[in-house]
Amino acid sequence: MIPDTPAGRFAPSPTGDLHFGSLLAAMASYCEARSKKLEWQLRIDDIDGPRSVPGAADSIQKTLIHYGLTWDGPIRWQSAQHLRYRHALATLIDDGLVFSCSCSRRSLPPGKVYPGTCRHNRLTSIDEPVVDKALRIVMPETLEFDDAVQGTQRVDVAATVGDIIIWRRDKLVSYTLACAVDDATDCTEVVRGADLLQSTAAQIAIMRYLSLPAPRYAHIPVAVDKNDDKLSKHSKAATLDSLDPLNTLQRAWHFLGQKGFETRTINDFWLQATDHWQISQVPAALRMAELQT
Numbered sequence: 351m352i353p354d355t356p357a358g359r360f361a362p363s364p365t366g367d368l369h370f371g372s373l374l375a376a377m378a379s380y381c382e383a384r385s386k387k388l389e390w391q392l393r394i395d396d397i398d399g400p401r402s403v404p405g406a407a408d409s410i411q412k413t414l415i416h417y418g419l420t421w422d423g424p425i426r427w428q429s430a431q432h433l434r435y436r437h438a439l440a441t442l443i444d445d446g447l448v449f450s451c452s453c454s455r456r457s458l459p460p461g462k463v464y465p466g467t468c469r470h471n472r473l474t475s476i477d478e479p480v481v482d483k484a485l486r487i488v489m490p491e492t493l494e495f496d497d498a499v500q501g502t503q504r505v506d507v508a509a510t511v512g513d514i515i516i517w518r519r520d521k522l523v524s525y526t527l528a529c530a531v532d533d534a535t536d537c538t539e540v541v542r543g544a545d546l547l548q549s550t551a552a553q554i555a556i557m558r559y560l561s562l563p564a565p566r567y568a569h570i571p572v573a574v575d576k577n578d579d580k581l582s583k584h585s586k587a588a589t590l591d592s593l594d595p596l597n598t599l600q601r602a603w604h605f606l607g608q609k610g611f612e613t614r615t616i617n618d619f620w621l622q623a624t625d626h627w628q629i630s631q632v633p634a635a636l637r638m639a640e641l642q643t
């Protein structure tokens with residue numbers, strides 16, 4: 351199954367307002383899709399109900415529009431795709447790749463990958479009753495994939511990712527499984543922050559298990575503040591300036607290693623940006639201090 355329409359996407363979680371780091375991912379994914387004349391989809395990754403912040407999805411849409419970023423087609427809500435994820439889970443179970451895990455967080459070595467304690471508890475059917483347990487998937491030892499910015503990645507999955515949770519103890523699909531299924535089904539290009547490189551390895555493993563085609567990946571550097579902390583929704587440095595969006599766009603453009611150009615309006619910025627965009631110019635550094643203006 352190959353996506354009907356070649357497309358890129360931007361997929362924020364509704365856990366707060368967009369910040370400079372998310373604008374970088376939006377800009378890079380938008381330019382990469384638009385410069386190839388592909389659709390650019392907006393997906394709201396709202397599977398984690400407990401972490402969703404009321405009003406955040408609305409605010410994200412408003413901010414994107416304020417910055418001149420318009421998406422194609424309807425918004426794709428992960429919360430509306432439960433059947434898709436359940437179907438994927440059933441396939442993985444049928445293939446003998448899923449086991450139930452009752453380990454508590456406290457019983458696991460802190461800061462280390464899951465040691466495979468419950469691997470023997472394989473599930474044989476999605477209808478098998480599972481009470482108060484998470485479902486994990488057996489991961490491959492290693493995995494290799496190409497990245498348009500970071501180059502070929504050889505990931506020691508066993509040492510860095512391990513058998514991840516794909517279905518949570520509270521009966522919610524995990525971010526990794528939902529994202530893998532949606533990206534493979536709907537997109538052909540995924541451009542996002544380099545902090546997700548290891549998660550990408552796990553997602554590709556899942557796509558391969560499900561015989562879904564992996565999209566092309568590009569991982570852009572993560573913006574950090576002066577203390578080398580990732581810009582987060584809580585850090586002041588990351589707040590998007592709603593009064594001068596054009597200036598912020600140019601700052602993001604510069605951060606992404608792109609050659610500057612003269613422009614006076616947001617519309618014109620995006621027209622020129624999609625024309626000038628060169629993914630090969632994006633720096634491969636995994637983390638970069640936000641440029642001061």
Ligand SMILES: [Zn+2]
Nearest residue numbers: 451452453468
């Ligand atoms: Zn376990």
